[in-house]
Amino acid sequence: MSKTNPEADLEASDDQLNRAIEELRGVLQEEEQRTGAPERDATTTNPGVILNIPVDVQIVLGSAEMQVSELMALQKGSTVALNRRIGEPVDVVVNGRRIARGEITVLESDPSRFGIRLTEIVTAQKKG
Known part of the structure; x- marks a missing residue:
């Protein structure tokens, strides 16, 4: 993922998801033709197809707005x-959409690493 162009990253993630959906449709159509059975929900016919789709998960600690001149002045050690x-709370973002919020925590199994303890799951909002 590009650190300089988040819009391009979001488009790339959406493209990956769209390709996976098209692949899933093709698999379902092939299965329907092979068995003669009507197309069913993907999770009914082959849950592995959906469960194996890779997604980009990001933990967003925060953001900053700055002028290009300030950005260009950043050096090693800059804050x-x-x-x-x-x-x-920090945001948990999947393929560009916030799905949860959580708090940073140190992993019990490895104190040199940290993770996120989810405190809120964002409910999907209906469009239209």
């Missing part, structure tokens, strides 16, 4: 102030 404070 960028984010729009969130210590202790505020």
